[in-house]
Amino acid sequence: MNDAIDRVVQREHLFLAQMRHMRPLLETYIQFVKNDKEGNSAPTNDLYFLGRLDMTDGPEDVSFTGQPGFGHRMLGKLTGIYSMHFLPLGFAQMVVIDTDFQKKYYNISFVRREFLGEVRCLVFDLQPKNDAPAGRFMGRIWVEDQDYNIVRFNGTYSPQPKIGAYLHFDSWRLNLRTGTWLPAYIYSEESNLKTGIKSVHLKAQTRLWGYDLKGLGKNDEFTQILVDSSQSVKDQSDAGADANPVVAERLWEKQAEDNAVERMQKIGLLAPAGEVDKVLLTVVNNLLLTNNIDLQADLRCRVLLTAPLESFTIGHTIVVSRGLLDVLPDEASLSMVLAHELSHIVLGHKLDTKLAFNDRMFFPDQESFKRLDFKRSSADEEAADTKALELLKNSPYKDKLASAGLFLRALQQKAPDLPNLIRPHLGNNLAGGKSIRMSTLLASAPQLEARRLDQIAALPLGGRIKVDPWSDHVELAKAKQVALTSAREKMPFEITPFFPYLTRLSTGASEKVALSTSASSQN
Numbered sequence: 001m002n003d004a005i006d007r008v009v010q011r012e013h014l015f016l017a018q019m020r021h022m023r024p025l026l027e028t029y030i031q032f033v034k035n036d037k038e039g040n041s042a043p044t045n046d047l048y049f050l051g052r053l054d055m056t057d058g059p060e061d062v063s064f065t066g067q068p069g070f071g072h073r074m075l076g077k078l079t080g081i082y083s084m085h086f087l088p089l090g091f092a093q094m095v096v097i098d099t100d101f102q103k104k105y106y107n108i109s110f111v112r113r114e115f116l117g118e119v120r121c122l123v124f125d126l127q128p129k130n131d132a133p134a135g136r137f138m139g140r141i142w143v144e145d146q147d148y149n150i151v152r153f154n155g156t157y158s159p160q161p162k163i164g165a166y167l168h169f170d171s172w173r174l175n176l177r178t179g180t181w182l183p184a185y186i187y188s189e190e191s192n193l194k195t196g197i198k199s200v201h202l203k204a205q206t207r208l209w210g211y212d213l214k215g216l217g218k219n220d221e222f223t224q225i226l227v228d229s230s231q232s233v234k235d236q237s238d239a240g241a242d243a244n245p246v247v248a249e250r251l252w253e254k255q256a257e258d259n260a261v262e263r264m265q266k267i268g269l270l271a272p273a274g275e276v277d278k279v280l281l282t283v284v285n286n287l288l289l290t291n292n293i294d295l296q297a298d299l300r301c302r303v304l305l306t307a308p309l310e311s312f313t314i315g316h317t318i319v320v321s322r323g324l325l326d327v328l329p330d331e332a333s334l335s336m337v338l339a340h341e342l343s344h345i346v347l348g349h350k351l352d353t354k355l356a357f358n359d360r361m362f363f364p365d366q367e368s369f370k371r372l373d374f375k376r377s378s379a380d381e382e383a384a385d386t387k388a389l390e391l392l393k394n395s396p397y398k399d400k401l402a403s404a405g406l407f408l409r410a411l412q413q414k415a416p417d418l419p420n421l422i423r424p425h426l427g428n429n430l431a432g433g434k435s436i437r438m439s440t441l442l443a444s445a446p447q448l449e450a451r452r453l454d455q456i457a458a459l460p461l462g463g464r465i466k467v468d469p470w471s472d473h474v475e476l477a478k479a480k481q482v483a484l485t486s487a488r489e490k491m492p493f494e495i496t497p498f499f500p501y502l503t504r505l506s507t508g509a510s511e512k513v514a515l516s517t518s519a520s521s522q523n
């Protein structure tokens with residue numbers, strides 16, 4: 001066992017060296033929880049953060065969402081040389097067990113062998129020795145038994161600082177490259193955290209993705225050339241001629257659209273084209289076919305990789321966020337979201353073509369939310385709502401719109417408590433102030449009944465879309481629906497812990513990934 005511990009420590013140092021070259025996106029979403037009169041807990045406020053993890057020493061602040069505060073005030077900084085400069089500091093540091101991991105700092109005891117998913121692990125408990133420097137890990141680690149990588153650690157840092165507090169966390173790593181396990185999910189929970197005079201009850205999910213941003217950029221450029229050249233020939237009907245004014249205008253808009261989509265994918269905000277897009281496109285095509293609409297242009301659907309609930313269009317590309325896809329309860333409510341976006345396209349609402357100039361794509365990643373803006377005027381929003389109702393009434397979803405309305409009711413009810421989840425960064429608000437998108441559907445919706453087990457107005461976060469943290473590819477989660485045993489388990493819009501099914505990349509898996517990437521980029 002002593003040997004095993006030595007290898008774990010060695011591996012962890014290697015891991016830290018690797019992480020210094022990685023720049024994944026890191027998203028933390030926090031819900032503050034209160035108990036109501038009946039003892040049921042529900043979120044009453046929230047915080048959202050998106051940034052790029054930077055573990056080299058450096059002065060840059062790489063926050064996308066631009067707010068300081070929570071991390072600094074509440075959480076002490078771990079000792080060590082790694083500047084995790086962006087906020088919230090406390091959540092970033094939870095990817096690292098100890099920036100100066102040494103056997104001599106810890107009392108280590110072997111617990112047992114245990115499987116996590118299909119990966120056999122050695123389990124150890126770690127307690128910092130009394131004379132160890134402050135800020136050491138205290139808790140349990142799971143170590144896979146081939147290369148001795150830590151794949152999960154669960155606990156906190158110790159001792160608690162005089163000011164602020166270390167949160168408890170459950171941190172998971174996935175086997176994303178041969179022999180390499182990288183941080184992917186962290187769940188935090190505190191039921192009675194004392195900060196000054198207040199006691200805080202919170203739950204938080206941290207996700208990391210976009211490890212292979214360089215690879216993504218390259219693939220994308222390659223496909224862009226293929227797709228564009230073939231399409232512009234098609235659009236102009238007779239090859240070899242200059243574009244006529246109408247076609248030129250369409251090509252110009254397409255250029256702005258492609259620039260934006262390509263840039264967002266390179267940053268790691270947009271998933272590459274894949275399976276989930278096709279599911280969305282099927283619903284869109286159902287709407288188009290049953291309404292006899294021929295758009296004379298290719299439509300795309302893409303997944304925004306972030307949690308806040310939003311959808312918008314970039315030219316002929318419909319974008320829906322991961323968080324929104326997660327919480328939508330059924331296909332009818334999905335069709336409502338897509339019908340609204342499709343209506344912008346059908347009505348010819350314009351994309352700001354300033355993005356067709358390539359210099360406008362030169363900006364630091366963290367300014368993405370400032371530089372890219374796909375918001376519509378309220379007049380356009382109303383027009384799209386009206387058109388969407390018309391599309392839905394002719395569609396296969398026309399008899400199921402009550403559940404879409406029910407989702408809107410839940411959204412409306414939760415919007416004041418979850419301002420950072422129900423808030424767009426790039427598009428229009430789904431529910432804000434007095435307005436709610438597609439509000440006409442509210443009229444036909446039943447009343448919300450929080451205690452009824454069979455009325456599911458909205459799902460918890462994280463149940464539907466699975467992101468590959470290395471390639472950013474998204475797929476539908478395979479987890480089966482389970483029967484709920486109490487209304488407490490409905491958890492609409494809520495955060496839950498992570499339990500990923502760990503697997504090893506088999507030898508040759510990286511080739512498989514490469515193959516599937518090139519296959520999907522041909523779509």
Ligand SMILES: [Zn+2]
Nearest residue numbers: 376381384428
């Ligand atoms: Zn809209």
